[in-house]
Amino acid sequence: MAHKLLIDAGNTRVKAALMDSEGHLEPWLNVNYDELIEHRVPDNIESVWIASVSSEERNNRLHQWLEGFDKAIIRVTTEAQAFGVTNSYSEFKNLGVDRWLAIVGAFNEQPKATVIIDAGTAITVDWVDQEGQHLGGWIAPGVHLMKHSVINRAPGVFVGHEGDDHWGKAHQLGQSTPDCLLNGCVNTFVGLVRQAIAVSETELDWFDYRILFSGGSIPLLPNDLKRRGEVRSELVLQGLACYARQS
Ligand SMILES: Nc1ncnc2c1ncn2[C@@H]1O[C@H](COP(=O)(O)OP(=O)(O)O)[C@@H](O)[C@H]1O
Ligand SMILES: CC(C)(COP(=O)(O)O)[C@@H](O)C(=O)NCCC(=O)O
Numbered sequence: 393m394a395h396k397l398l399i400d401a402g403n404t405r406v407k408a409a410l411m412d413s414e415g416h417l418e419p420w421l422n423v424n425y426d427e428l429i430e431h432r433v434p435d436n437i438e439s440v441w442i443a444s445v446s447s448e449e450r451n452n453r454l455h456q457w458l459e460g461f462d463k464a465i466i467r468v469t470t471e472a473q474a475f476g477v478t479n480s481y482s483e484f485k486n487l488g489v490d491r492w493l494a495i496v497g498a499f500n501e502q503p504k505a506t507v508i509i510d511a512g513t514a515i516t517v518d519w520v521d522q523e524g525q526h527l528g529g530w531i532a533p534g535v536h537l538m539k540h541s542v543i544n545r546a547p548g549v550f551v552g553h554e555g556d557d558h559w560g561k562a563h564q565l566g567q568s569t570p571d572c573l574l575n576g577c578v579n580t581f582v583g584l585v586r587q588a589i590a591v592s593e594t595e596l597d598w599f600d601y602r603i604l605f606s607g608g609s610i611p612l613l614p615n616d617l618k619r620r621g622e623v624r625s626e627l628v629l630q631g632l633a634c635y636a637r638q639s
């Protein structure tokens with residue numbers, strides 16, 4: 393059976409899913425750009441759908457990986473309005489296509505007031521109301537970026553602690569330099585999520601709404617906060633599927 397290959401190319405990782413002829417999605421890859429070459433484009437692909445917010449260099453690597461694929465490659469871009477959703481930006485094209493597709497994916501799954509928190513390279517928060525109107529959002533540094541911005545400006549303090557596979561813990565205090573930094577970054581993220589909830593309830597007066605979480609840093613959230621929402625790792629791909637199903 394022919395499939396469509398859907399690709400969400402973030403600034404750090406490439407996420408991909410296969411869509412069957414009935415429009416059902418099956419997650420396939422979640423890899424960094426170096427790991428892409430370990431995988432081969434499956435044989436039965438009839439078209440490739442790409443949403444990318446990544447650099448030119450990374451986009452080139454993605455296209456190199458697709459070299460030899462001789463069927464349609466469609467790059468989806470942000471629109472002012474589509475699938476019942478209206479973009480709030482005055483310059484609609486400036487809204488990242490990953491954010492746009494996450495909103496489209498969320499609204500088409502359930503037309504309800506929704507806060508979308510996508511914690512990857514950057515942490516983005518977007519609000520869409522029950523009519524599909526995007527109200528706006530936030531862009532903040534991701535947890536990994538926060539840590540490296542401190543290390544880069546104060547390198548001497550963190551000698552020997554620059555490793556990338558250590559993460560801080562929500563609700564915990566640090567008693568060493570690296571633990572203070574790691575816990576500080578994670579708890580900044582936790583605070584941002586709590587503030588997004590506070591703004592939804594006190595500024596927007598939302599009470600019947602849902603919170604959707606996606607992105608690589610979601611495991612860092614404490615359980616009490618995670619339980620307030622739903623983890624939807626494939627939200628961008630879900631939005632991309634709305635486009636791919638149309639054709
Ligand atoms: N095990 C982990 N625990 C917490 N955060 C992680 C983990 N692995 C990766 N991350 C974070 O997730 C980010 C990648 O997530 P992703 O949503 O794919 O980002 P992007 O869409 O920007 O490429 C990394 O920059 C890192 O901050
Ligand atoms: C904000 C982002 C960098 C987030 O990228 P990500 O963390 O998902 O890799 C991306 O959505 C982007 O480049 N946006 C364009 C600017 C905007 O949305 O206003």
Ligand SMILES: [K+]
Nearest residue numbers: 510512514516
């Ligand atoms: K993001």
